[in-house]
Amino acid sequence: MPFLEIDNLQKSFGATKILKGVSLEIEEGGFLVLVGPSGCGKSTLLNTIAGLEPVTGGEIRIAGKRVNDLHPSKRDIAMVFQSYALYPNMTVGQNIAFGMEIRGVPKPERDKAIADVAGLLQIDHLLDRKPSQLSGGQRQRVAMGRALVRKPQVFLFDEPLSNLDAKLRIDMRTEIKRLHQRMGTTIVYVTHDQIEAMTLATRIAVLKDGTLQQYGTPAEIYNNPTNIFVADFMGSPAMNLIPATIGINGKGATVELARDGEKPISLPLGKASDALSPYRGKPVTFGIRPEALTDPDSADRDATAVATADCHIEVVEPAGSDTFAVTNLGGKGVVARLRADAHVQPGTVAPLAFNLTKAVFFDPATEMRIA
Amino acid sequence: MSRPSADVATRNGVFARAFIYAVLILFVVYYLLPLYVMLVNSLKPLDEIRKGNMLALPHVWTIAPWLEAWSTAQIGVQPIGLKPYFLNSIMMVVPAVAISTLLGALNGYVLTKWRFRGDNVVFGMMLLACFIPFQIVLIPAARILGLLGLAGSVPGLILIHTVYGLGFTTLFFRNYYEAFPTELIRAAQIDGASFFQIFRRILLPSSGPIIVVTVIWQFTNIWNDFLFGSSFSSFDSIPITVALNNLVNSSTGVKAYNVHFAGAILAALPTLIVYIVSGRYFVRGLMAGAVKG
Amino acid sequence: MADATMTAPGAVTTAKTTLQDLLPKIVLAPSFAIILVFVYGFIIFTGFLSFSGSKLLPDFSTWVGFENYVRLFRHPNWIVSLQNLAIFSVLYIVICSVIGLGLAILLDQKIRGEGFLRPIYLYPMALSFIVTGVAWKWFLDPGIGLEHAMHQIGWESFSFRWIKDRDFAIYTIVIAAIWQSSGFVMAMFLAGLRGVDNEIIKAAQIDGASTFMIYRRIIIPLMRPVFLSAFVVLAHLAIKSYDLVVAMTDGGPGTSTWTPALFMTKFTFGRNEMGMGAASAMVMMMMIFAIIVPYLYSELGGHKK
Numbered sequence: 001m002p003f004l005e006i007d008n009l010q011k012s013f014g015a016t017k018i019l020k021g022v023s024l025e026i027e028e029g030g031f032l033v034l035v036g037p038s039g040c041g042k043s044t045l046l047n048t049i050a051g052l053e054p055v056t057g058g059e060i061r062i063a064g065k066r067v068n069d070l071h072p073s074k075r076d077i078a079m080v081f082q083s084y085a086l087y088p089n090m091t092v093g094q095n096i097a098f099g100m101e102i103r104g105v106p107k108p109e110r111d112k113a114i115a116d117v118a119g120l121l122q123i124d125h126l127l128d129r130k131p132s133q134l135s136g137g138q139r140q141r142v143a144m145g146r147a148l149v150r151k152p153q154v155f156l157f158d159e160p161l162s163n164l165d166a167k168l169r170i171d172m173r174t175e176i177k178r179l180h181q182r183m184g185t186t187i188v189y190v191t192h193d194q195i196e197a198m199t200l201a202t203r204i205a206v207l208k209d210g211t212l213q214q215y216g217t218p219a220e221i222y223n224n225p226t227n228i229f230v231a232d233f234m235g236s237p238a239m240n241l242i243p244a245t246i247g248i249n250g251k252g253a254t255v256e257l258a259r260d261g262e263k264p265i266s267l268p269l270g271k272a273s274d275a276l277s278p279y280r281g282k283p284v285t286f287g288i289r290p291e292a293l294t295d296p297d298s299a300d301r302d303a304t305a306v307a308t309a310d311c312h313i314e315v316v317e318p319a320g321s322d323t324f325a326v327t328n329l330g331g332k333g334v335v336a337r338l339r340a341d342a343h344v345q346p347g348t349v350a351p352l353a354f355n356l357t358k359a360v361f362f363d364p365a366t367e368m369r370i371a
Numbered sequence: 372m373s374r375p376s377a378d379v380a381t382r383n384g385v386f387a388r389a390f391i392y393a394v395l396i397l398f399v400v401y402y403l404l405p406l407y408v409m410l411v412n413s414l415k416p417l418d419e420i421r422k423g424n425m426l427a428l429p430h431v432w433t434i435a436p437w438l439e440a441w442s443t444a445q446i447g448v449q450p451i452g453l454k455p456y457f458l459n460s461i462m463m464v465v466p467a468v469a470i471s472t473l474l475g476a477l478n479g480y481v482l483t484k485w486r487f488r489g490d491n492v493v494f495g496m497m498l499l500a501c502f503i504p505f506q507i508v509l510i511p512a513a514r515i516l517g518l519l520g521l522a523g524s525v526p527g528l529i530l531i532h533t534v535y536g537l538g539f540t541t542l543f544f545r546n547y548y549e550a551f552p553t554e555l556i557r558a559a560q561i562d563g564a565s566f567f568q569i570f571r572r573i574l575l576p577s578s579g580p581i582i583v584v585t586v587i588w589q590f591t592n593i594w595n596d597f598l599f600g601s602s603f604s605s606f607d608s609i610p611i612t613v614a615l616n617n618l619v620n621s622s623t624g625v626k627a628y629n630v631h632f633a634g635a636i637l638a639a640l641p642t643l644i645v646y647i648v649s650g651r652y653f654v655r656g657l658m659a660g661a662v663k664g
Numbered sequence: 665m666a667d668a669t670m671t672a673p674g675a676v677t678t679a680k681t682t683l684q685d686l687l688p689k690i691v692l693a694p695s696f697a698i699i700l701v702f703v704y705g706f707i708i709f710t711g712f713l714s715f716s717g718s719k720l721l722p723d724f725s726t727w728v729g730f731e732n733y734v735r736l737f738r739h740p741n742w743i744v745s746l747q748n749l750a751i752f753s754v755l756y757i758v759i760c761s762v763i764g765l766g767l768a769i770l771l772d773q774k775i776r777g778e779g780f781l782r783p784i785y786l787y788p789m790a791l792s793f794i795v796t797g798v799a800w801k802w803f804l805d806p807g808i809g810l811e812h813a814m815h816q817i818g819w820e821s822f823s824f825r826w827i828k829d830r831d832f833a834i835y836t837i838v839i840a841a842i843w844q845s846s847g848f849v850m851a852m853f854l855a856g857l858r859g860v861d862n863e864i865i866k867a868a869q870i871d872g873a874s875t876f877m878i879y880r881r882i883i884i885p886l887m888r889p890v891f892l893s894a895f896v897v898l899a900h901l902a903i904k905s906y907d908l909v910v911a912m913t914d915g916g917p918g919t920s921t922w923t924p925a926l927f928m929t930k931f932t933f934g935r936n937e938m939g940m941g942a943a944s945a946m947v948m949m950m951m952i953f954a955i956i957v958p959y960l961y962s963e964l965g966g967h968k969k
Contacts, residue, residue, distance in 0.1 A: 047557075050557075050561065052557050052560065052561075071563075071684075072557075072560045072561045073560065073561055073562065073563030073564075074563075077561070078561065078606060079557070079558065079561050081554040081557070082554070083552055083554050085552060085554035085555045085557065085558035086555075086561070087555060087558075087572075087573055088555075088576075088577055089573075089576035089577055098433070098559070098562050098564070098572075099562035099563055102562055102563040102564050102568065103563055146558075146562075349378075376969070391770050391773055391775070392775075394766075394770060395767070395771070395775065395781055396769055397880075398763075398785065399781060399784050399785075400841070402784050402787070402788060402843065402847065403784060404803075405788075405796075405800060405803055405805060405843065406787075406799070408799065408802075408803050409798075411804075420808055421808060423816065424812075424813045424816040425802075425808060425810070425812060425813045426802070426813045426817075426818060427813075435955050474695050477692070477695075478691075478692055478695050480691075481689075481691055481692045482692070485688035487688070487689065488880055491964065493692070493696055494964075495960065495964060496696075496699060496700075496703075496704070496904060497695070497696070497699050498964075499703075499953075499956070499957070499960065500699050500703040502900055502952055502953075502956045503707070503949060503952065504903060504904050504925065504945065504948040504952055505732050505904070506906075506925055506928040506929065506941075506944075506945040506948060507706065507707055507710050507945040507946065507948065508702065508703065508706040508707070508710070509928075509929070509932070509945075509948045510709070510710060510713060510722065510932065510938065510942060511703070511705070511706040511709040511710060512706060514722065515702075522791045534699070534702045535702070535703075536702075537695055537698065538699070541695070545961075553777075559940055565684060566684060566687045566688060566691075567687075568676060578730040584831060591790060594792070595791070595792035595793070595794075595909075596792075597792065597793065597794050597906070597907040597910065598906055598907065598929075601910075602929075602933075608686050610824060612792050612794045612907075615795070615798065616793055616794050616797075616798075616911055618799070619798050619911070620853055620914060622910075628802055629807060630803065632798070632799075632802070633796055634798075635798040635799060636795075638792060638794065638795055639790075639791045639792065639795040642790045642791065642792070643787065643790055643791070645790070646783075646786075646787055646790035647783075647787075650783050650786070653733040653786075653789075654786065654851055655789065656850055657789065657850070657851065658852065658855060
């Protein structure tokens with residue numbers, strides 16, 4: 001049975017619709033990440049779950065109980081805010097215990113709870129400081145401590161790492177994942193960072209303009225995006241989305257990729273292309289991730305359909321662990337991910353291997369997945 | 372703060388610098404001269420003012436004009452000095468400042484953190500109230516005070532000053548709380564704090580600077596008010612500004628300039644002291660009152 | 665309730681949450697009600713009075729239409745008041761801005777002792793207009809003030825008796841008002857100057873602009889909002905100017921220094937012409953609103969939430 005259910009949730013500010021009927025559910029102990037560009041409604045969705053904003057329509061249930069009309073403090077949730085929202089006039093300890101103080105929990109009990117959480121997060125030595133005396137990472141920990149001490153049924157995180165520098169962000173990401181594995185509490189987590197989404201989630205919901213684009217496991221979202229938006233949004237560097245045409249040769253269907261001043265590349269699609277047959281001779285959008293477009297030596301040996309074609313290399317970007325090469329296909333810059341020591345030179349022609357088992361196709365008009 | 376433009380000026384040579392300092396010092400003289408004149412002449416016998424030079428230091432130093440201004444000068448028909456009126460002003464200013472500041476803080480809290488449909492209209496109307504020429508409310512206000520039985524009383528003046536200060540106090544707190552992170556309020560809501568708990572435990576402890584600014588602003592404005600004081604007071608509620616004006620502009624008797632100057636300084640002293648002690652906040656209030664939004 | 669950002673959701677379950685939901689409005693309501701009555705209600709009341717034949721006391725039994733306004737604009741004292749307001753506000757606004765901007769620019773040149781100078785320029789703003797009036801009244805008084813002092817030091821031909829002169833008395837009020845407010849305008853401009861992005865100035869220096877050019881072409885144009893704020897503040901102080909006139913000249917000599925605010929109180933309470941007094945107050949309010957309303961509208965509309 002799903003633990004947190006969101007059923008056809010709608011939210012409007014005046015005439016502006018922020019959420020246009022979103023339905024989601026997550027099992028107990030799951031880690032749900034809401035991801036999307038800014039303005040997609042993900043933070044609003046989180047705030048409605050918290051009860052900080054009233055909904056216009058639909059229902060929210062936690063453990064089978066409708067919570068729409070409950071005050072935030074009665075929903076048995078805890079929230080970590082983007083700015084951490086630590087009360088500036090209180091010490092770390094008072095911040096953590098403020099909720100208990102409001103509920104009238106006796107002091108000895110509060111002190112014990114503070115000590116437990118502080119030990120867990122290794123912030124014991126900070127308890128008497130004010131938030132202004134803490135570093136960004138320490139504030140982040142205190143904010144998590146304030147959430148943990150409530151022992152809620154659901155944790156809500158609103159872009160909790162976006163104010164940290166790059167290295168600390170990765171450390172804290174691991175820490176959050178470790179905490180989740182240890183406590184097993186259900187988490188709803190908002191981010192605009194698709195890497196955070198991939199690394200943390202058990203389920204990802206991709207939102208755009210107040211509608212749910214796709215809901216699934218990280219692998220599903222990454223490998224089988226339902227539309228161009230999801231394909232483009234998830235993954236870094238982004239998936240190459242190349243205007244192409246479906247053609248036929250003696251052995252079956254092909255995908256034709258135009259090139260500047262040369263004849264198009266024609267890649268055989270073999271038999272696994274029934275869904276594409278209505279598109280013969282028509283334009284499609286051919287999607288291939290950079291790691292599926294590589295130098296022939298690094299190509300996936302288990303892949304059943306790898307096609308190699310000579311491509312004109314325009315730019316080479318060594319990134320240490322990999323080397324990225326940019327070529328031009330279908331009028332667009334296309335990124336290939338080569339091994340670190342691949343010998344390619346800008347301005348030369350090099351063979352690139354297309355792993356067509358990983359390729360996806362979209363209808364350019366509807367932007368929906370075809371195959 | 373180092374500014375590149377200043378670095379350029381540094382190279383412009385000694386003459387330019389000398390000119391700049393000369394102009395700045397000239398204006399120091401302009402701004403200080405009236406205060407200097409008031410001060411030195413309040414310490415002279417009257418004779419010395421009439422016959423001597425107003426800009427000169429006293430030959431005979433005396434504090435008699437100060438004593439007279441404080442306790443025996445003829446104001447209206449009574450020779451009782453400014454002291455009772457000074458006390459009237461204090462009785463009026465302290466409650467009016469306290470009440471209008473508290474209400475302004477609550478209004479600012481509601482208008483920024485508990486927004487509702489039409490909150491901008493409410494705020495706009497309160498803000499516009501800061502700018503009306505008070506002549507337009509004089510006649511009806513006099514009637515209302517009469518109906519409430521507060522005509523010519525200190526409580527009546529407290530009411531008037533509270534009402535017409537509300538726009539500014541609300542403006543100050545609203546602008547301050549606007550910048551106060553809403554996430555903190557949300558965190559406190561999740562922690563279960565109520566409307567007043569959030570105000571008292573989260574906002575008020577962080578409101579020190581704006582409280583100081585507002586209190587100084589209100590104190591200065593109400594202490595210095597003349598129009599309401601002259602319109603709505605009777606003998607036992609006349610504030611110091613009105614009494615000073617009566618002292619100086621009374622047409623009877625000899626003009627005791629030295630007493631006038633001493634009285635003027637006495638009337639100015641409380642706000643001057645506030646300015647000297649906390650000029651930074653005073654300027655911030657002026658700015659907040661001038662630069663809206 | 666539907667658009668409230670933070671109140672608990674609309675459908676409430678217990679009486680306690682109902683109260684909590686309404687509390688913000690309950691807290692704001694008294695202030696708003698008071699403003700509605702004491703400001704807007706009173707404006708309407710005065711508006712009615714201005715169309716009535718009220719003399720000593722409010723009288724709503726005789727309606728005279730626009731007669732009070734017609735009499736007002738035919739009354740020589742009102743015409744003098746308007747002329748004085750025009751002279752006073754133009755000189756006051758222009759000179760305060762020039763002095764304010766000039767001092768701010770000079771103070772911005774890495775001046776040693778800025779922290780000492782600034783408070784001296786600003787302190788008059790802490791004084792009551794009555795105190796300012798008393799100081800300047802006697803300082804400019806020919807009998808004991810500046811003229812007398814100059815004669816004492818041997819400059820017998822020195823003459824400065826504007827405050828006693830019908831044609832010039834209004835200018836003495838301008839001098840005192842500028843003394844009181846120009847430091848404040850300086851502070852506004854100085855804050856504006858300090859708010860200019862340093863990188864823009866550095867870029868201009870790299871482009872080879874002189875200090876003068878940087879001020880004229882870059883910094884001063886960037887301070888348009890400060891000019892606007894200063895104008896609005898000074899204009900509205902000018903229209904309200906009352907205390908200073910009362911303290912310095914009480915309208916005299918004759919009626920030569922009357923202003924609209926003085927006219928209103930003298931006619932209403934001195935000459936028992938309440939209808940005309942109300943009409944003059946309405947005209948004052950319209951003048952102020954003509955300046956303030958567009959300003960507030962643009963300021964509040966600018967960053968609407």
